[in-house]
Amino acid sequence: MGTGFGPNGLNFEWYFIMSNMIGGDGDFRAEPEPDAHGQAALLLAESILHGLVEAKALTRAAALSVIATACEVKFEVAQRAGESNRRMTESLDLLHVISKSFDAYPEQ
Secondary structure, X not given: OOOOEOHHHOEHHHHHHHHHHEOOOOOEOOOOXXXXXXXXXXXXXXXXXXXXXXXXXXXXXXXXXXXXXXXXXXXXXXXXXXXXXXXXXXXXXXXXXXXXXHHHOXXX
C-alpha cells in the first residue's frame, strides 16, 4: 500500500483498513457480512437434513455421516486452494454447530 494520503487527508493504509471495516450501508463492523448465497445454501442444506431425519427417511447417524464427509471435503478443498486457516476453521465450526443440532434426535 502506498504511503500517500486518501480522502480528507487520511493515510492510504488507514483509509483502506477502515473502508473495509465499514459496510456499504455505513455501519461499522469488524468483519464483513457473511455471503447471502452461502447463508441461504447452508440453511437449506441443514433444513433438508433435519427434514429427512424427522421424516425417518434418514437416520441421525447417516445425517452426522453426511456432515462428517462435508468436514473432510472442506478440509481437503481448503488445503488445495491455499485457504487461510481462519476461514477454514470458520467453515468447520459452522459444520460442527450443525452436527450438534442433531443431538436432540434419539439414536435410531
